[in-house]
Every structure is written in structure tokens, then in C-alpha cells.
Amino acid sequence: MNRTQYQIIAQRIFKSENQRVAVEAVIFEGLSSYEAEKRFDVPKGTLSRNVRKYKREVQYLQSVVAA
Numbered sequence: 001m002n003r004t005q006y007q008i009i010a011q012r013i014f015k016s017e018n019q020r021v022a023v024e025a026v027i028f029e030g031l032s033s034y035e036a037e038k039r040f041d042v043p044k045g046t047l048s049r050n051v052r053k054y055k056r057e058v059q060y061l062q063s064v065v066a067a
Contacts (some may be wrong), residue, residue: 001058003028009057014050023050057061 010020022040025031026047031039033047035041 001027006054009047013053013057016042019046019050022047023054026051027054033049 003024006024006026008022014020014023018040019042022036025036025040026033033051036042037044039048064067
């Protein structure tokens, strides 16, 4: 998954730009969810949930492509 593909998926599943940027930092830059929540002013606990949501979406899309 590259950043362009990430942006397409993230725009569909996350409403807030802060959440999209924070999840991107966790996925591509290796930040912890806790650190990204602080850095991008995302409510506590939200980012872990959003990272899981993104990963489930990617798994779903990969299963569709493989079918």
C-alpha cells in the first residue's frame, strides 16, 4: 500500500483531516497511536480504533482483488 492508495481509502473512511494525517503517521512513519494522538490533536483512543478500521478496509479490498 502506498501513500496515494492510502489517501483514496482514508478520504472515504475518515471525516477529519487530522485523523487522516494521524493514521498516515502511524502507518507510514511508525509513530505510536498515543504519540500521533498528541501530535495531531486527535481525541484519546480514537486513533487506535481508526488504525484498526483502516487495516480492516485494506484487508477487505485485498480479498476483493484476490477473488
